[in-house]
Amino acid sequence: MPVNAIRSLEKKVALQLKDFFFTMQEFFLFSVRAFASIPKLKRYWRDFLDQATICGTDSIPIVLVSSISIGALLAIEVGNLLEDFGAKTMLGRSTALSIIRELGPMLMGLMLSARFGSRNGAELGAMQISEQIDALRAFGTDPVAKLVMPRLVAALIMFLPLTALSDFAGLQSAAYMAEHYHRIDPGIFWNAVYPRLVAKDFVVGFLKAPVFAVIITLVSSFNGFSARGGTSGVGRSTIKGIVVSSGLVLIANFYVSKIVLENM
Amino acid sequence: MxxxxxxxxxxxxxxxxxxxxxxxxxxxxxxxxxxxxxxxxxxxxxxxxxxxxxxxxxxxxxxxxxxxxxxxxxxxxxxMGMVFQGNALFDSMTISQNLGFFLRENLNLPENEVIRRVTEQIQFAGLEGYENQLPESLSGGMRKRVAIGRAMIFKxxxxxxxxxxxxxxxxxxxxxxxxxxxxxxxxxxxxxxxxxxxxxxxxxxxxxxxxxxxxxxxxxxxxxxxxxxxxxxxxxxxxxxxxx
CATH class of the missing domain: 3.40.50.300 (P-loop containing nucleotide triphosphate hydrolases)
Structure with missing residues (x-):
C-alpha cells in the first residue's frame, strides 16, 4: 500500500477518534446539565406531567403487548423443556425469575427506547433544525432545563411502575399458559413463584428501570439536540438515538444483573 | 452597542x-x-x-x-430580540401563547401584565383576530410579524x-x-x-x-x-x- 494512502487513512482515523471523544465530552456535559437542572423541576411541573403521561400512561399498551406475548411464549418453551426432565412443576419458578430479573425490565427498556426515545429524538431534532432550541436560548430559557430535565425525571419515575406492570403481565400470561397449555394447576405454579422469590430478584429487576430511564432519555435527547441537515438529519439523529440507546439498554441489562447477582 | x-x-x-x-x-x-x-x-x-x-x-x-x-x-x-430566518415559532402554541411564552417563562410578571404586553404586540403586528390560531395557519408574512412581535416582547x-x-x-x-x-x-x-x-x-x-x-x-x-x-x-x- 502506498505511503500516501496509509497517511490518509491514519488522518481519517485520527479525525474520527477526535470526533468520537469530542461527542463523548459533549454528551457528558449535556448529561451533567440535565441532572443539574433537576432542582428547577417545580418551575417545569407542567412539562414534567406531559412527559410523564407520554412515557408512562401512553406506553402501557406496548409494554403490555410485549410482556404478555413473551411471558406466554416463555411458559410454553420452558414448560416443554422441563417436561423432558419431569420437572414441569418448576415452571413457575423458572419463568418468574426470567421475567422479574431479566425479560420484564429489558422488554420494557427496548419498547420505551423505540417509543419514548424515538419521540424525543424526532421532536427535539425538529425543534433543533427549525431553530426553536436556538430561540429558547436567545430569549433566555435554558433548553436543557425546559426540554430534557422534565423528560428525564418523568422517565426516572414512570419506568418503575412500568417495570412492575411488565413483570405482572408477563407472569400472568405465563400462569395462564401453564394452566391451559401445560395443564399445571395454578396453585402449583404460584407456589413455585412466591415462596422462592428473594429481595435480590427484585433489586436486579427494579434497579434496571432508572438505569434504562437515564440511558434512553439522555441518548435520544442528545441526538435530537445534535440534529443537523434538514428533515433527513432529523431522521438520522432519531435512528441513531434508538440504535445507540437500545444497544446500551442490552449492555446495561447484562452488567446490572452481573454486578447485583455477584454482590448480593 | x-x-x-x-x-x-x-x-x-x-x-x-x-x-x-x-x-x-x-x-x-x-x-x-x-x-x-x-x-x-x-x-x-x-x-x-x-x-x-x-x-x-x-x-x-x-x-x-x-x-x-x-x-x-x-x-x-x-x-436584544432575535427574528430567526425561519421564524422559530413554537408550532404547537397559538400566536398569543407564542408571544407570551418567554414573558411567562422568564419574568415574574402578573398575568394581566403579560396579557397587556401580548395584546400590544398583536396590535403592533396587525394580527388582531389571529390570536388563537396556530402558526401553520398563517401566511409567511404574518408568521414573520409574529416573530417580530415576539422579539419585541422584552422591550x-x-x-x-x-x-x-x-x-x-x-x-x-x-x-x-x-x-x-x-x-x-x-x-x-x-x-x-x-x-x-x-x-x-x-x-x-x-x-x-x-x-x-x-x-x-x-x-x-x-x-x-x-x-x-x-x-x-x-x-x-x-x-x-x-x-x-
Whole structure:
C-alpha cells in the first residue's frame, strides 16, 4: 500500500477518534446539565406531567403487548423443556425469575427506547433544525432545563411502575399458559413463584428501570439536540438515538444483573 | 452597542470568519450584506452568544460575552430580540401563547401584565383576530410579524433580523420593512439586518457591512456603497440580489 494512502487513512482515523471523544465530552456535559437542572423541576411541573403521561400512561399498551406475548411464549418453551426432565412443576419458578430479573425490565427498556426515545429524538431534532432550541436560548430559557430535565425525571419515575406492570403481565400470561397449555394447576405454579422469590430478584429487576430511564432519555435527547441537515438529519439523529440507546439498554441489562447477582 | 473585535470562527478546518471587526451603535440600523452561506447568520449567533468564536471578542454594551457562562448570557440576551430566518415559532402554541411564552417563562410578571404586553404586540403586528390560531395557519408574512412581535416582547434595545424578507412576496416584504422602520422611529430601537437582498439595505439601513469570503470588505454608511470599488460590490450593485 502506498505511503500516501496509509497517511490518509491514519488522518481519517485520527479525525474520527477526535470526533468520537469530542461527542463523548459533549454528551457528558449535556448529561451533567440535565441532572443539574433537576432542582428547577417545580418551575417545569407542567412539562414534567406531559412527559410523564407520554412515557408512562401512553406506553402501557406496548409494554403490555410485549410482556404478555413473551411471558406466554416463555411458559410454553420452558414448560416443554422441563417436561423432558419431569420437572414441569418448576415452571413457575423458572419463568418468574426470567421475567422479574431479566425479560420484564429489558422488554420494557427496548419498547420505551423505540417509543419514548424515538419521540424525543424526532421532536427535539425538529425543534433543533427549525431553530426553536436556538430561540429558547436567545430569549433566555435554558433548553436543557425546559426540554430534557422534565423528560428525564418523568422517565426516572414512570419506568418503575412500568417495570412492575411488565413483570405482572408477563407472569400472568405465563400462569395462564401453564394452566391451559401445560395443564399445571395454578396453585402449583404460584407456589413455585412466591415462596422462592428473594429481595435480590427484585433489586436486579427494579434497579434496571432508572438505569434504562437515564440511558434512553439522555441518548435520544442528545441526538435530537445534535440534529443537523434538514428533515433527513432529523431522521438520522432519531435512528441513531434508538440504535445507540437500545444497544446500551442490552449492555446495561447484562452488567446490572452481573454486578447485583455477584454482590448480593 | 454591539462590537465584534477581530473575531475568527472555524467549523472544522474551514475558516468562516477571518478577523471580523464590526460595530453596531444604538438607534441605528446596520445591514450585513453578503452571499448565502458566507457566515452572516453566524454573526448574529455570535452577537447573542449562541456560539463562541475561536478568537476575538464580542462586546455587548462594553461587556465581553465570549467568556460568559450560559446563565450570565441570559440577562445579556434580553437586551436584544432575535427574528430567526425561519421564524422559530413554537408550532404547537397559538400566536398569543407564542408571544407570551418567554414573558411567562422568564419574568415574574402578573398575568394581566403579560396579557397587556401580548395584546400590544398583536396590535403592533396587525394580527388582531389571529390570536388563537396556530402558526401553520398563517401566511409567511404574518408568521414573520409574529416573530417580530415576539422579539419585541422584552422591550429590547436592539433587534437582530436574520433574512427578514427572504422567501416573502413583494407586498409582505414591504410590510416587514415598514414594520422595521416603524420600530426604529417609534421605539428608538437599533437593529442588525442580515440579508442578501441589496434593495432591503437601501430601504431601511443607515449603514452596511459587506461580508465576502469571511472578511468585511465594506463598512460605512449605506449611501457610500454606491462609490465602493471592490469588484464584488460592483457586481452585486448591478445584480441587486445575491444568488451566489
Amino acid at each position: 454591539i462590537e465584534l473585535d477581530k473575531v475568527t470562527l472555524k467549523y472544522g478546518e474551514k475558516e468562516i470568519l477571518k478577523q471580523v471587526s464590526l460595530t453596531v451603535r444604538d438607534n441605528t440600523i446596520k445591514a450585513i450584506l453578503g452571499p448565502s452561506g458566507v457566515g452572516k447568520s453566524t454573526i448574529l449567533k455570535l452577537m447573542l452568544g449562541l456560539i463562541k468564536p475561536n478568537s476575538g471578542r464580542v462586546l455587548i454594551d462594553g461587556a465581553d460575552i465570549t467568556r460568559m457562562k450560559e446563565s450570565e448570557l441570559y440577562t445579556i440576551r434580553r437586551k 429590547p434595545h436592539m433587534i437582530l433580523f436574520d433574512e427578514p424578507t427572504a422567501g416573502l412576496d413583494p407586498v409582505s416584504s414591504k410590510k416587514i420593512l415598514s414594520l422595521i422602520s416603524t420600530l426604529r422611529h417609534n421605539n428608538n430601537l437599533g437593529a442588525v439586518i442580515v440579508t442578501h437582498i441589496i434593495e432591503d439595505v437601501f430601504n431601511v439601513a443607515d449603514c452596511v457591512a459587506v461580508l465576502y469570503q469571511g472578511e468585511i470588505i465594506f463598512d460605512d454608511v449605506t449611501e457610500k456603497l454606491h462609490n465602493a470599488e471592490h469588484p464584488f460590490i460592483r457586481s452585486i450593485l448591478s445584480d441587486k440580489i445575491l444568488e451566489l
